[in-house]
Each structure stands twice: as structure tokens, then as C-alpha cells.
């Protein structure tokens with residue numbers, strides 16, 4: 005996944021370079037011990053072993069949990085709208101399907117709620133941890149956001165309204181020229197088995213209401 009990883013050519017280093025690297029490694033190990041952290045934590049995220057679905061994903065959320073977290077996300081979307089942004093929001097829930105780890109509203113045209121959350125989550129948590137988590141979003145992620153979820157290694161997605169349903173509200177709005185690329189399509193062309201639920205009928209009304217109000221005002 006990272007082209008830089010395989011650029012090194014062992015065996016071509018001078019003795020001096022080998023010694024320099026040895027010293028640097030020893031220093032890093034010493035600092036790691038002092039900081040009380042494992043060396044693995046100091047590795048860049050992109051070098052971590054990315055899980056392709058072999059590890060246990062844990063228990064899937066119940067319909068009640070899906071409804072509850074989506075309604076909570078819609079409340080974040082409402083606050084986001086009142087703060088002057090588009091009414092989209094996402095929530096990250098831990099593997100226990102209850103603990104709220106992060107919430108994120110839409111920022112602007114290129115910083116959507118889901119991709120922003122996924123990016124911040126990837127900085128904060130390991131890929132292994134995120135594989136057990138679920139991304140909840142009021143509206144189906146666009147291709148950019150589904151792609152960022154994929155790279156962040158978040159194992160599940162639950163969305164309220166489909167991207168196609170949103171398109172009915174926004175139309176060809178220049179502020180939000182909605183795409184029509186289902187997230188299942190994005191994941192189907194990937195190397196991971198990310199689970200997807202949506203649209204969720206029981207939350208469509210409150211989510212639709214918010215978008216009807218916002219895009220038709």
C-alpha cells in the first residue's frame with residue numbers, strides 16, 4: 005500500500021551508514037523504554053500490518069443500536085447545520101457497539117464528516133483496533149469518504165439515507181454536487197470485507213426532514 009516501504013535496498017549501505025542506523029535504532033529503543041511505549045506504537049501507521057478481515061470483527065450492532073446511533077449522528081448534523089455547515093455528521097462506535105469514540109460534523113466541501121473522522125481516528129487508534137469499530141453516518145459516504153474509511157481500516161459502516169436519496173434533495177446543487185457511487189460498490193472493489201448496513205428505514209424521516217429543510221430553503 006505504501007510505495008516507499010520497498011524502496012530500501014539492504015546490502016548497499018556503507019559500514020558508516022550501518023553503524024549510524026545501529027546507533028539510531030539503539031537510541032530509539034532506549035527512548036521507547038523510557039517513554040514506556042512499545043516500539044510498534046512508534047512505527048508509522050502506514051507500515052502497520054493491515055487486517056484484511058481475518059481477525060474477529062466482533063458482534064454486529066442490533067437494529068436498536070443502529071437506530072440509536074444514527075439518531076445521535078443526526079443530532080450532531082443538526083448542530084453542524086446551526087454552526088453554518090452542511091447537515092452531515094458521523095459517529096465512531098467501539099467494538100462493544102455502545103461506546104462513542106468520536107463525533108464529527110461536516111466542515112466543508114473537501115472535508116466531509118466521515119473522511120475527517122476516519123483520518124483523525126487513524127491518527128488516534130491502531131488499524132487493528134479500528135477494524136472492530138463501526139462508522140455511523142447520517143447519509144451514505146461518498147467515494148472519498150468510503151475510500152478514507154477503507155484506508156483507516158474501520159470494519160463496519162451503518163448509514164441512514166443512501167447517497168441516491170440525498171441526490172433527490174440536493175439535485176445539481178453547486179454547493180453539494182452529490183455523486184452516485186454506492187459505498188458497497190467502492191468496498192466491493194477493495195481488498196477488505198467491510199460490512200455495510202443501510203439505508204435504515206426507521207431513521208429516514210428525521211434525516212430527510214433535516215435535508216429537506218436545508219437544501220430547499
Ligand SMILES: [Zn+2]
Pocket residue numbers: 116117118119145146147148149150
Ligand atoms: Zn464524503
